[in-house]
Amino acid sequence: MANQTPARLPLLFSYRDTLFGNGFLVEVQIQNGRALGVQEADGFWMYGINPGGMAASGTDLDTAHAAFRKTFSDMLVGLAIECDSFETFQAAVDVFARETNAGFEPDWESAVAAVRRDKIAVAGLAQAPAASPLSVTVSLKTQPRAEDNVPVSDALLAA
């Protein structure tokens, strides 16, 4: 089993955020979002596949993922500012998360094939089935807890 970071990594991520909207407190959970990690000449980039409308970079996978995670939260805050009700926010998050970057999707699929073919493993990155279904849940938060202040963040290698 190869244990080195390849130039392209097919990633799955699951995040949970709690944030304020206009007149509501809300929890957003995305499970099995997809991103393609690419070692480019100008750093390590994470290109969103779902959601397709965002990207972030760092010096390596860890810093790129931290930047991607922060950008995801920033996108939610931006949507919350744009929406005047829970229902419009819920719909906007669903559209945002499910929008696919079709231009990078074939690269993500071929990166999955490479992980399977070459039995690629990345230290600290557990694997999950590439076909794991995307799930987006936006729910009103009626009983906030102190733990909600800590965003949940998890990344997996799609295989």
Place this chain on the structure above:
Amino acid sequence: MPHLTPLLEIWRMLEACAPGHQRRASREYWTIKYDGKSYRSLPMGPHGRRVNPDIETGHVRSMARHLGILECAQRTMDLT
């Protein structure tokens, strides 16, 4: 070393490759809408909204693929 592209060059590319696109500024990012798609994480630059900040070219790579204008964008600017 980040590869940077001046924002005005990105606007010129979008005018050529995504005619009729819409752009809207929020707190830290531009949202670009074209052909039913939205790219939401184009940064405004390190100090918020300025006239022509340098933008990490990776965002242009991602945006061009997402909006379906990659070939045109590559003819207009260096995306490597």
